[in-house]
Amino acid sequence: MQSFDYCNRTKIIFGKGTVRRTGAECALISRRILLLHSGGHVVKSGLLDVIKETLEANDVSYIELSGVKPNPLLSKVREGITIARENNLSLVLAVGGGSVIDTAKAIALGAVYDGDVWDFYDHKREPENALNVATVVTIPAAGSENSIGSVITNEEGPWKQSVDSELIRPVFSILDPVLTYSLPDYQTACGITDIFAHIAERYFTRERHAELSDEFCEGAMRTVIRNGRKILSGSRDDYYARSEIMWASTIAHNNLLSSGRIGDWGSHMIEHQLSAFYDIAHGAGLAIIMPAWMQYVLETDKTEETVLMFAKFAKKVWGVDGAYYDAYQAAKEGIFRFKNFLRSIGMPTSFKDAGIGTDKIDAMVAEVVKFGSVGHYIELKSEDVRKIYDIASSL
């Protein structure tokens, strides 16, 4: 087990009806807030009205900014920074999923920085200060509600880059599973894929001695599979299944499951460019890339360590019975069942499924390795990244 520091100060407020606590929780921190959302469903569903009501009831004044898009754009971040500065706001409240939350985090960084906020994403500067961020989560997927990360797309490239800073970990996050009943199935499935990927990225590690984290990762993946299937086979309003997915989403990406281990993250780096170049959902991109990554790693690095790692994944997560398979066959069967699961919940698992061509592979490869090789389990250089795109596009 590797040494680690762990500290997670976000206050999680979980359960039916907790959205009504938004105003009171904000008032503990700030009376002047930026209310950030995507527009659309949060407005039509009446959710935003409920939130505004609780803000007003707690004497919290707000300025609204809407129109955040999936794969959130730097231009919207700049808009928010200007508003936050001009109005002297001290808290950015994100109502939405990962895109809205990541935009809120970027605004929080940029509003108190003299230079260009892209400096942080371009790794030219380290953040030293930020406004407070808080969230009301409507899409369980990114886990940004309890993480230190933010991913933004600079449309001038397109360049999709991320920043990690303890300064932008939300002060509080409200998780009301009822808000997720009305998600379209496709979006639910993208979220489930993203959650699963966050756990799997941490699970695939060279660290052989992190048993408690292994157990937690395996248990969390099983929980996501069981409850994801339940929701997407018709139980859209199942409070308990929605609750498990929502809680798993937060746990998957708040770094608890990284304790004592270094995860891989290659698939995420490779996917980010896919969704930046083709504007597909991040979860859908992961459904295409992650099985291709697994297939590539298993076929390229045929060491006992790697075969046993995937065989363990197959056994513990997918129930592949070790009595009927040798380790290599079990490893392959696990990847096969993972892909089958993704297809069963309506995800694409190839470029073709997603209607994507191969013409931009060169440009994507260049962006993936822009700051050097990616991935920790095996180090992926540009030729490896290309081969993974090739696997994903040849299926």
Added chain:
Amino acid sequence: MQSFDYCNRTKIIFGKGTVRRTGAECALISRRILLLHSGGHVVKSGLLDVIKETLEANDVSYIELSGVKPNPLLSKVREGITIARENNLSLVLAVGGGSVIDTAKAIALGAVYDGDVWDFYDHKREPENALNVATVVTIPAAGSENSIGSVITNEEGPWKQSVDSELIRPVFSILDPVLTYSLPDYQTACGITDIFAHIAERYFTRERHAELSDEFCEGAMRTVIRNGRKILSGSRDDYYARSEIMWASTIAHNNLLSSGRIGDWGSHMIEHQLSAFYDIAHGAGLAIIMPAWMQYVLETDKTEETVLMFAKFAKKVWGVDGAYYDAYQAAKEGIFRFKNFLRSIGMPTSFKDAGIGTDKIDAMVAEVVKFGSVGHYIELKSEDVRKIYDIASSL
């Protein structure tokens, strides 16, 4: 899944050699600290010298108080309160296990309170303020390094009572598994029992929909069993096994595993009086009480819900194969294996094993139900508590 708030601000610093960070971490909070320990091994081993060195190197002045005993006493708390007040100290650094940490928490509450600190333990007052508490853990067991609880024995009774307050959750806790190599086997086993019990108390719940927490509890119990056996079958200096136990100890009692569920805690309430009256180790007391509680609940409440809960515990935690047992038999087999495990690591599982008589049962029962019935899975009144003591003393 029940609604919940979760916020845990303790900074966990985990790994080999982290004890050398003590002074620097203290300096971020306070320059005038109370250095609290039990004396004995922490002094002889040279650990205290290392800590003092790091304090001095970081210009942190300290006043030392030693002599904290297992089942820590109110008199020592009062001594610490006087020292903290007279010297205007603002941080209590506990170097030790649960007894030292719980004493530090009590001192932190009492030093800033005009009345008698026992008021908080006697539930006459709610804490409103406290000094900061930090810890260097030497015994993985109580989980107090990341919890809001403190248990103190008032020797005038004896009355053993607890207080819970977010104010006394440690600011930081240093977990260096190497410090635990030199623990006597009996103390290691008591710790393992306490850790297991903290998970089991949370696991036994009426909440049927807390799957992720179920998975985490089961995974944590399996991890404790595997690594506990490893250490106590000769691998005392196995860094990885010691690490798993130390991390599990913290996770077991920081309330993450309570998310969405209400645990039982009857066994803890019943045990507290056993160790208060007979001054045995808390872990040893739990080894006696917890299997008796399970046997009593299974035999008294023969509902399908209860049988299935214990059958699940048997299958998931103890590997009882459902194909060869009906649910009730499986439930009994699980309890049997739990007791066998406790015996295999050298724990007593009856009054007789611990050399305890039955003469004080009346007095203990009265103390257990002093504030009303105990336990959430089933409510235990005085006659139930007596029957559990009877089972434990008849074996």
